[in-house]
Each structure stands twice: as structure tokens, then as C-alpha cells.
Amino acid sequence: MGLFMDVHTVEGGVSRDDVAAAHEKDLATQGAHGVSYLRYWVDEQAGKVFCLVEAPSAEAANTVHREAHGLVADEIYPVSEHS
Amino acid sequence: MGLFMDVHTVEGGVSRDDVAAAHEKDLATQGAHGVSYLRYWVDEQAGKVFCLVEAPSAEAANTVHREAHGLVADEIYPVSEHS
Numbered sequence: 311m312g313l314f315m316d317v318h319t320v321e322g323g324v325s326r327d328d329v330a331a332a333h334e335k336d337l338a339t340q341g342a343h344g345v346s347y348l349r350y351w352v353d354e355q356a357g358k359v360f361c362l363v364e365a366p367s368a369e370a371a372n373t374v375h376r377e378a379h380g381l382v383a384d385e386i387y388p389v390s391e392h393s
Numbered sequence: 394m395g396l397f398m399d400v401h402t403v404e405g406g407v408s409r410d411d412v413a414a415a416h417e418k419d420l421a422t423q424g425a426h427g428v429s430y431l432r433y434w435v436d437e438q439a440g441k442v443f444c445l446v447e448a449p450s451a452e453a454a455n456t457v458h459r460e461a462h463g464l465v466a467d468e469i470y471p472v473s474e475h476s
Contacts, residue, residue: 351472358470387441389434
């Protein structure tokens with residue numbers, strides 16, 4: 311399993327409610343793919359969404375987004391977390 | 394206080410050690426500006442660093458990076474966090 315940060319950029323901005331609704335669909339879909347969407351951050355005005363996700367691969371994480379709501383990330387990076 | 398996600402993109406990649414060293418300098422500098430760098434994620438190969446930071450403003454967060462080590466983020470977004 312790996313940790314990934316994905317980045318969505320939505321032209322014209324996004325609403326938290328729309329992102330929350332999409333996230334609920336991710337949660338309902340991810341189990342079949344061994345994926346866990348852990349946390350996400352939203353800038354409504356800039357239309358930016360950052361999703362932190364644990365997944366066997368970037369492709370598996372993307373597949374969940376694709377099957378759940380079709381909004382695949384524009385970028386996805388394998389990351390290590392630090393503090 | 395607001396929550397911000399900043400994004401650094403380093404041509405040619407970054408090492409976790411170099412990012413950790415820069416982060417230590419942020420921690421030593423942030424107090425004077427009322428800023429708290431909370432967590433960060435690194436993709437060494439892509440040269441991507443995502444920093445989650447609590448700050449009175451984006452400019453205050455940037456100022457800490459600038460004074461600590463000069464590596465100001467390429468992008469910074471005010472975000473809300475969800476899970």
C-alpha cells in the first residue's frame with residue numbers, strides 16, 4: 311500500500327457540498343479496490359481539491375474516482391508524510 | 394487563523410532529507426509570525442512538496458518560508474479540511 315496526494319483543479323471553482331457528495335461516493339466505492347480516501351482539502355474559489363489517499367497504486371485510486379463520480383484527479387503523486 | 398495548503402515544485406526532484414532540514418528551519422522561525430506548519434508530504438522524484446499550515450494569512454506563511462530558507466511555495470491555497 312502506498313500513500314498518494316491527488317490534485318483536482320475545477321474551472322470556475324467548486325462548492326464544499328459538491329465535493330462532500332463526491333467524497334461520499336468514493337467512500338461507497340473504494341472498498342472493492344482496497345483504497346482508502348483519508349482526508350481532503352478544498353479551496354472553493356480556486357476550484358482546488360487535494361485528496362490524501364491510501365491505495366495499492368495510483369491507478370487504483372483513480373479508478374475509485376472514475377467509478378464513483380467520474381471526476382478523476384488532474385495530478386496524483388506518491389508521497390511520504392512528515393511533521 | 395486560517396488553514397492553507399501550499400505546493401512547491403522543484404525541478405529535478407527533492408530529497409526528503411533536504412525537505413526535512415528546511416522544515417526544521419520553518420519550525421524555528423514560525424513562532425514570531427503566529428504560523429504553524431502542521432504536516433507535509435513529499436514526492437521526491439516529482440519534486441513536489443505539499444505543506445499544510447495554519448497561519449493568519451497566506452503572506453505570513455510565505456514569510457516564514459522566505460525567512461527560514463528562501464524556498465517560497467509556488468502556489469498557496471486557503472483550504473477547509475474534511476474527511
